Amino acid sequence: HARMAACVAQAVGSRPTAPSIIASHKHDYYDYLIVGAGFAGATLAERLASQHDAKVLVVDKRPHIAGNAYDRPDEAGILIHQYGPHIFHTNSDEIFAYLSQFTAWRPYEHRVLAQVRDKLVPIPINRTTLNALFDLDLRTEEEAADYLASRAEPVDTIVTSEDVVISAVGRELYELFFQGYTRKQWGIDPSDLDKAVTARIPTRTNTDDRYFGDKHQAMPADGFTAMFANMLNHPNIDLMLGTDFKDIRKAVRADHIIYTGPVDEYFDFRFGKLPYRSLRFEHKVLDTAQHQPVAVVNYPDPDVPYTRITEYKHLTGQTHEKTSLTYEYPSAEGDPYYPIPRPENQALYKRYEALADATPGVTFVGRLATYRYYNMDQVVGQALATFRRLDEKRKSLLAS
Ligand code: FAD
Ligand code: UDP
Numbered sequence: 001h002a003r004m005a006a007c008v009a010q011a012v013g014s015r016p017t018a019p020s021i022i023a024s025h026k027h028d029y030y031d032y033l034i035v036g037a038g039f040a041g042a043t044l045a046e047r048l049a050s051q052h053d054a055k056v057l058v059v060d061k062r063p064h065i066a067g068n069a070y071d072r073p074d075e076a077g078i079l080i081h082q083y084g085p086h087i088f089h090t091n092s093d094e095i096f097a098y099l100s101q102f103t104a105w106r107p108y109e110h111r112v113l114a115q116v117r118d119k120l121v122p123i124p125i126n127r128t129t130l131n132a133l134f135d136l137d138l139r140t141e142e143e144a145a146d147y148l149a150s151r152a153e154p155v156d157t158i159v160t161s162e163d164v165v166i167s168a169v170g171r172e173l174y175e176l177f178f179q180g181y182t183r184k185q186w187g188i189d190p191s192d193l194d195k196a197v198t199a200r201i202p203t204r205t206n207t208d209d210r211y212f213g214d215k216h217q218a219m220p221a222d223g224f225t226a227m228f229a230n231m232l233n234h235p236n237i238d239l240m241l242g243t244d245f246k247d248i249r250k251a252v253r254a255d256h257i258i259y260t261g262p263v264d265e266y267f268d269f270r271f272g273k274l275p276y277r278s279l280r281f282e283h284k285v286l287d288t289a290q291h292q293p294v295a296v297v298n299y300p301d302p303d304v305p306y307t308r309i310t311e312y313k314h315l316t317g318q319t320h321e322k323t324s325l326t327y328e329y330p331s332a333e334g335d336p337y338y339p340i341p342r343p344e345n346q347a348l349y350k351r352y353e354a355l356a357d358a359t360p361g362v363t364f365v366g367r368l369a370t371y372r373y374y375n376m377d378q379v380v381g382q383a384l385a386t387f388r389r390l391d392e393k394r395k396s397l398l399a400s
Pocket of ligand 1: 035036060066068083084085086244366367374377
């Protein structure tokens with residue numbers, strides 16, 4: 001009981017409303033058993049409970065809701081993200097409107113600086129970056145574009161994460177900003193990674209120093225965990241935390257399973273382990289009000305063991321005499337955070353995907369279950385699309 005009480009406090013903070021967190025499943029039978037209380041699981045639980053009046057049991061092996069987006073006050077009372085910085089951005093009006101039912105927003109445009117040659121310069125590379133790093137005076141987009149074109153190395157077919165960058169900015173900038181960071185983050189060279197990874201970062205010839213270009217950029221006003229508490233706060237939803245699916249799968253009867261954990265684990269690693277990259281997070285409180293000028297500073301230097309430092313007060317707008325930081329140390333061991341996009345991993349995933357497609361009564365959704373390097377909004381989009389498919393199936397069943 002003490003453990004569950006702690007879970008409740010940790011999961012929902014001091015919010016007036018809370019999802020019904022239970023120590024063991026209340027019912028023998030549920031319409032849906034949902035594995036994982038992250039964006040994929042919470043979105044589907046909310047839709048199925050509210051739109052289909054379905055009885056839903058959500059289990060998560062962690063002692064909290066919100067998956068990797070989980071945030072909590074640290075020992076100083078500063079809101080931090082337990083699993084590294086999560087910044088919400090989307091171009092989709094539908095996804096933004098959907099989540100807006102469960103949270104108010106704090107407008108926030110993310111800015112990142114990179115520590116390169118003892119200077120802090122904007123990343124994505126823009127005109128300011130070029131002028132600061134190379135002592136230039138490029139004044140127009142055209143001048144910056146001409147400068148980049150003079151350095152870029154043409155690549156016939158862009159296949160890898162090295163090709164993307166070299167063909168846009170040339171080798172020197174690639175080595176300064178991307179090679180070291182990527183080798184640390186992924187444990188492999190950019191030439192061994194799919195182009196999609198570094199293609200996440202654009203190159204700009206203007207002075208726009210925002211990390212994302214999306215139409216909607218905002219942080220949940222009371223944090224992600226509070227937003228998830230509102231999503232899951234429905235009489236049809238039971239929530240069991242600190243519970244591994246494999247410990248209850250035989251005890252709970254459910255018409256349908258929605259699984260958002262790692263797909264290879266679901267099938268007991270039948271075809272071997274799918275590689276996921278992990279991180280170790282070091283959280284620190286400093287006795288100073290501000291540590292760095294922006295929320296995130298990246299460290300591409302291979303001699304620095306971490307990839308980036310996040311200072312949360314920039315994200316949340318919280319005022320406090322102290323400040324809290326997270327250092328990210330990439331690691332092969334630990335929780336699976338990132339699918340590793342490269343052809344052989346994709347081929348192995350395809351074998352698991354075929355198995356998943358041939359498993360009746362189970363739907364696989366989310367970043368780990370579909371082995372896709374998805375942002376939060378993309379996972380919500382995938383979950384809403386999954387709901388629409390379940391909805392159509394239900395309508396045709398009711399009609400027949
Ligand atoms: P998860 O959030 O991983 O949820 C899956 C849940 O399933 C977990 O809570 C896990 O405990 C549970 N689970 C797994 N197996 C079992 C089991 N056997 N039994 C019970 N429970 C189980 N996205 C952005 O849009 N913006 C960002 O700035 C951003 N920053 C990120 C930074 C980092 C360091 C990381 C790792 C990711 C970041 N993301 C960001 C991506 C974002 O975290 C994901 O897109 C999103 O959280 C995925 O949601 P999900 O529900 O698919 O998975
Ligand atoms: N990247 C880099 N240097 C940077 C920022 C990003 O090399 O300063 C590369 C790196 O491979 C990273 C990828 O671009 O993994 C995607 O960066 P993003 O910030 O989107 O990563 P995430 O926030 O998902 O960890």
